Each structure stands twice: as C-alpha cells, then as structure tokens.
Amino acid sequence: MSKQYDVIIIGAGHNGLVCATYLAKTGRSVLMVEANKQVGGAAITREFSPGYSVSACAHLLHLFHPQIVSDLSLTNHGLKLAATDLHTIALAADGDHLTLTRNSVNGNGLSASDRTAYSEFQNKLRRFARIMQKTFMVRPPRLVHKNMTDLMNLAKLGLSVRMLGRDDMRELLRIGAINIFDVLQEDFQSELLKGVMGFDAVLGSNLGPRSPNTILTYLYRLTGQLHSNGSAISVPSGGMGAVTSSLRAAAEAAGVEIRTDMPVKQVLLDVDTVTGIETNSGEQINSAIVVSNADPKTTFLKLVGARNIETGFVRRIDNIRMQGKAAKLHLALDGKPKFKGVDENQLGHRIVIAPSLTYVERAFDHSKYGEYSNHPAMEISIPTIHDDSLAPTGKHVLSAIIQYAPYDLRAGWESQRESFKQLIVDKLAEYAPGIKDQISASELMVPPDIEKEFNIHGGHWHHGEYTLDQFMMLRPVPGAAQYATPVNGLYLCGAGSHPGGGVMGLAGRNASIEILLREKVA
Ligand SMILES: Cc1cc2nc3c(=O)[nH]c(=O)nc-3n(C[C@H](O)[C@H](O)[C@H](O)COP(=O)(O)OP(=O)(O)OC[C@H]3O[C@@H](n4cnc5c(N)ncnc54)[C@H](O)[C@@H]3O)c2cc1C
Numbered sequence: 001m002s003k004q005y006d007v008i009i010i011g012a013g014h015n016g017l018v019c020a021t022y023l024a025k026t027g028r029s030v031l032m033v034e035a036n037k038q039v040g041g042a043a044i045t046r047e048f049s050p051g052y053s054v055s056a057c058a059h060l061l062h063l064f065h066p067q068i069v070s071d072l073s074l075t076n077h078g079l080k081l082a083a084t085d086l087h088t089i090a091l092a093a094d095g096d097h098l099t100l101t102r103n104s105v106n107g108n109g110l111s112a113s114d115r116t117a118y119s120e121f122q123n124k125l126r127r128f129a130r131i132m133q134k135t136f137m138v139r140p141p142r143l144v145h146k147n148m149t150d151l152m153n154l155a156k157l158g159l160s161v162r163m164l165g166r167d168d169m170r171e172l173l174r175i176g177a178i179n180i181f182d183v184l185q186e187d188f189q190s191e192l193l194k195g196v197m198g199f200d201a202v203l204g205s206n207l208g209p210r211s212p213n214t215i216l217t218y219l220y221r222l223t224g225q226l227h228s229n230g231s232a233i234s235v236p237s238g239g240m241g242a243v244t245s246s247l248r249a250a251a252e253a254a255g256v257e258i259r260t261d262m263p264v265k266q267v268l269l270d271v272d273t274v275t276g277i278e279t280n281s282g283e284q285i286n287s288a289i290v291v292s293n294a295d296p297k298t299t300f301l302k303l304v305g306a307r308n309i310e311t312g313f314v315r316r317i318d319n320i321r322m323q324g325k326a327a328k329l330h331l332a333l334d335g336k337p338k339f340k341g342v343d344e345n346q347l348g349h350r351i352v353i354a355p356s357l358t359y360v361e362r363a364f365d366h367s368k369y370g371e372y373s374n375h376p377a378m379e380i381s382i383p384t385i386h387d388d389s390l391a392p393t394g395k396h397v398l399s400a401i402i403q404y405a406p407y408d409l410r411a412g413w414e415s416q417r418e419s420f421k422q423l424i425v426d427k428l429a430e431y432a433p434g435i436k437d438q439i440s441a442s443e444l445m446v447p448p449d450i451e452k453e454f455n456i457h458g459g460h461w462h463h464g465e466y467t468l469d470q471f472m473m474l475r476p477v478p479g480a481a482q483y484a485t486p487v488n489g490l491y492l493c494g495a496g497s498h499p500g501g502g503v504m505g506l507a508g509r510n511a512s513i514e515i516l517l518r519e520k521v522a
Contacts, residue, residue, distance in 0.1 A: 005031040008277055008287040010264045013041025016293030017247035018508030019493040021072050024254035035263035035455050039248050042454045043503045045241025049441030052332040052397050053390045055240035059381050059399045062233045063224040063504040077249035082386035086233040087349045090196035091431045095341025098192055117187045128172050129222035131160040136499040136506050139482045139514055140472040180214035181357050191356035199354035199377050204461030206325045208364030209357045213467040233350055235383050267303045274489035289489050289519055295456055295463035296476040296496040313486055316477035324447030324459030325367055327405035329424055331398040332441035337432045348385030353378045363404055370410030372420045376402045407447040407458050462501030463494055472498055483511040491515055
C-alpha cells in the first residue's frame with residue numbers, strides 16, 4: 001500500500017477534472033488516475049495524420065458552464081476561444097441553405113410564416129428549457145425521502161412549472177409526451193428547417209425524430225443557449241484538448257496529483273465500503289473516498305464487480321441503455337472545401353446535413369436493424385478556418401459527427417468501416433463537389449472505436465441515453481442519482497449522472513458539492 005489520499009478520482013475526463021479541482025480547493029489531497037496517456041476523456045485534441053490535429057471526439061463547445069470557467073479561473077489557465085456564437089448552416093442540395101441563429105432563420109425561399117414561427121418556437125422552448133436548466137446546478141431530488149434539501153428542490157421545480165402560466169404549462173405537458181417530428185410538423189413548412197431542428201434533437205442519441213423523448217433532448221440542447229445568453233456554439237483555440245488542458249492546469253494549481261497511462265483495475269472494498277483502488281499494474285492506493293468519472297456500467301460492473309453489489313441494483317445498471325450511434329470522421333484537406341452556396345465567411349460555422357425530418361428518420365431506421373445509414377445526417381466543423389494551429393499553413397481539417405452508426409453493426413465494423421467512410425465522403429461530395437480531390441488523409445471512428453479509445457461503454461455520447469427513464473432522479477439509476485452510490489465512499493461524477501453529457505462540467509461540480517456535504521474529510 002502506498003500514500004493515502006483524501007480522495008481518488010478514477011478518470012480524468014473534463015468532469016473528473018472539474019470535480020477534483022473543486023475538492024482540492026478545499027484543502028483535500030486528491031489523486032486522479034487516468035487510463036489514457038492524455039487527460040480530457042472524450043474532450044481532447046490529437047494528431048490523426050502527421051501535421052493534422054483535431055478534436056478527436058467532442059468538437060464544438062455549446063454547453064460548457066460559465067460558472068465553472070469563472071470558479072476555476074480557466075481563462076487564466078489558458079482557455080481561449082477561437083470563435084464564438086457560431087451559426088448553424090443547414091445545407092441544401094441546390095445550395096440554397098438556411099442560416100439559423102438563436103432567434104432567426106434566413107434563406108432563400110423561406111416563407112415569412114416559417115421565419116416568425118422559428119423565433120416564436122425558440123422562445124417558447126427556451127422558456128421550458130429554463131425549468132430544466134434550473135435543476136442543473138443542484139442534485140436531483142429524491143421522491144420518497146423526507147430530506148429538507150430534496151423537498152425544497154422539488155418544490156422549486158414544481159413552482160417553476162406553475163410559474164409558466166396555464167397556456168405554457170398545458171403546452172409543455174402536451175408536447176413533452178410526443179416527439180419532435182410531430183411538433184415541428186405543426187409549426188413549420190420548410191422541410192430543410194424541420195430537418196435541421198429535428199437533427200438537433202437527436203444528435204448523440206439512439207433516437208430518431210419520431211422517437212418519444214426528443215422534446216426532452218431538444219430542450220437539453222437549448223439549455224446551452226441559456227447559460228451563455230448567446231447562440232452558445234464555440235470553437236476552442238487548440239481544439240477541445242485546450243479546454244481540458246486548462247482544466248488540468250487549474251487542477252494542478254489547486255494541488256491535484258494526476259497520474260496518466262494508469263488504468264484502474266478495481267475499486268477496493270471492505271465488504272460494502274471503499275478502501276481504495278488497484279491499478280492494472282497491481283499498485284494499490286488507499287482512500288476512503290473514490291469518485292468515478294467512468295460511465296456507470298464500467299464503474300459498477302467492471303471496477304466494483306457485480307458480485308459485490310446487491311442484485312437488484314446490478315440489474316438496473318445492466319439495463320441502462322447506452323449504445324452509441326454517432327461516428328466521427330476526420331479529414332485532412334489540401335485546401336478549403338467549397339460547399340455549394342456557402343461563402344468563405346460561412347465556412348467556419350456549424351454545418352449540418354439533414355435535409356428533412358424524413359431523411360433523418362430514415363437514416364435512423366437503418367440503425368435499428370444493425371445497419372449503418374445509407375444517407376447519413378451529419379454535423380460538420382472546419383476548425384482550421386479559425387485556428388491555424390491544427391494543420392500546416394493553407395491546409396485544413398474537417399471534423400464531422402455522423403449519424404447513424406450502430407455499435408453492433410450486423411455485418412461487423414472490421415469489414416464495413418471503409419465502405420461506410422466512402423459512403424460518408426460521397427455524401428459530403430454531393431454538397432462539396434471538389435472535396436474528394438482535397439483529401440490527403442482520413443480517419444473514421446465508429447462507436448466500438450470510441451469505446452476503446454475513450455473507455456466509454458458502448459461509445460455513448462452521454463454515458464447513457466438521455467431519456468425520461470434515465471433522467472434527473474432516475475439518472476443513471478435510482479439509488480445512485482445523487483452522485484453517492486450503494487457502496488459507501490464511492491461516488492459518480494461523469495456524464496452518466498445528472499445533468500448529463502456533453503462538455504458541460506456540471507456533473508463534476510455537483511458531485512464535488514455532494515461529496516463535501518456528505519463526507520467530513522480531515
Ligand atoms: C462522437 C461524439 C461526439 C461528441 N461531440 C460533442 C460535442 O461536439 N460537444 C459536446 O459538448 N459533447 C460532445 N460529445 C459528448 C462529450 O464528449 C461527453 O459527454 C463528455 O466528454 C463526457 O465527459 P466526462 O468527463 O463525463 O467523461 P469522459 O470524457 O468519458 O471521461 C471519462 C474518463 O475516465 C477514464 N476512465 C474510464 N475507465 C477508467 C479506468 N478503468 N481507469 C482509469 N480511467 C478510466 C477515461 O479514459 C476518460 O478519460 C460527443 C460524444 C461523442 C461520442
């Protein structure tokens with residue numbers, strides 16, 4: 001046994017780094033143990049071809065909470081944004097794209113009623129999203145326990161809904177139970193506009209626009225706009241890795257010890273109480289508090305071990321739905337790609353291929369049966385438009401999230417990865433005809449690759465599907481929804497916990513508050 005720490009954090013994803021720093025700032029000794037060589041989890045920058053670097057998983061910042069930036073002085077620790085307030089460009093095959101901002105949508109042929117409906121719709125859904133957002137900074141209340149804080153949080157939630165007023169309250173109840181497809185059909189005419197809005201509701205999920213829960217996921221996305229009072233989408237200077245480098249610097253300044261390239265094999269227990277961890281190399285390190293930034297399945301089924309937990313709880317963990325459906329494509333380009341109708345000033349914005357709701361739904365249909373989408377939807381970022389540190393002078397990188405790529409491809413990814421990559425490039429070429437001749441290197445990561453590289457079970461964006469049955473006091477499962485778990489001294493701090501995934505940092509922050517509340521560390 002080596003040195004004893006007050007807290008050990010398994011995994012140095014952005015949430016782990018946030019949690020560690022808040023704890024260390026209170027004088028606790030904190031050790032972080034990360035499996036990979038680099039900190040950051042799914043928010044890193046890495047070279048994918050000599051001279052070309054990219055945000056290897058998450059690529060656009062749209063949820064990161066400003067409270068964390070200020071509490072941890074991340075700007076002083078090197079956080080810089082290369083571009084902020086990005087628009088969304090919804091591509092059309094004929095080049096007549098739409099440009100969406102927080103409150104407006106513009107484009108040739110768009111009707112006046114669609115323009116008005118867009119701003120009304122966004123305003124209405126932001127009112128609903130604000131209720132969700134208010135719950136993000138507090139632990140989800142438990143329903144059955146008579147804890148004062150929980151009762152207060154529950155009462156505040158009820159009051160926020162009540163304060164919406166009769167019409168909004170009725171509308172929230174009505175649309176919350178249906179799906180984004182039906183709701184958008186009610187209000188909009190333009191297929192392209194509906195397509196891109198529907199895409200925003202399903203990005204990163206195992207849902208199609210017709211699936212229930214897609215209002216919830218759309219609201220979740222909108223909360224990012226509320227944090228920032230702006231369109232919220234930004235590109236960090238140096239890629240996503242720069243965000244987590246600044247978090248690392250803040251953590252180390254607060255005294256956190258970080259050890260990388262050190263996978264944890266198991267959480268050590270004395271019956272039902274944590275005593276420390278054991279790494280793959282056999283080293284055992286003591287601590288009465290262990291916090292896991294790993295996803296819930298990895299934490300309980302692999303690191304704690306199903307035999308050490310009550311059967312009913314194991315079953316709940318086993319049943320968490322977390323099959324990744326998003327793939328990531330990286331292209332090294334010899335020059336700026338030319339998308340039909342998109343001028344140079346627009347190229348640095350967020351570009352989406354989702355020409356209609358039916359297009360996105362059909363793309364999803366394939367994935368339900370273990371096939372990749374023949375006509376995938378995608379979110380494209382060309383970060384080198386804003387940041388020349390990622391590629392040689394005059395060259396560019398294109399980063400795209402592709403839906404849908406099922407984790408369990410029936411034909412097997414080994415034989416199909418190349419043909420799927422080709423199909424995606426063909427789809428891109430429909431909108432950017434010269435792009436194929438500009439590609440000098442490429443990389444496609446499908447969910448099993450994401451699982452392997454980032455140690456996320458199923459390669460899932462949120463460490464667990466973001467749906468009502470895995471939401472708030474049910475996230476990741478009842479019994480572990482307040483960051484504490486049935487194992488004494490073991491806590492969760494990752495995206496699988498409330499309020500969920502995306503590079504936001506609040507799960508890590510909230511977990512630190514809960515740990516300080518529950519544990520009196522000397
Ligand atoms: C394809 C894709 C694209 C995405 N794009 C975006 C985007 O553009 N914007 C956005 O906001 N979000 C995006 N996301 C979601 C976002 O990346 C994640 O929700 C977020 O990074 C989760 O952060 P985390 O800190 O909770 O966990 P993670 O980033 O997963 O970090 C967990 C850490 O724990 C470590 N770990 C696990 N097991 C062990 C072990 N046994 N021992 C030691 N360490 C261990 C891992 O190596 C990892 O470093 C995307 C996700 C995917 C899959």
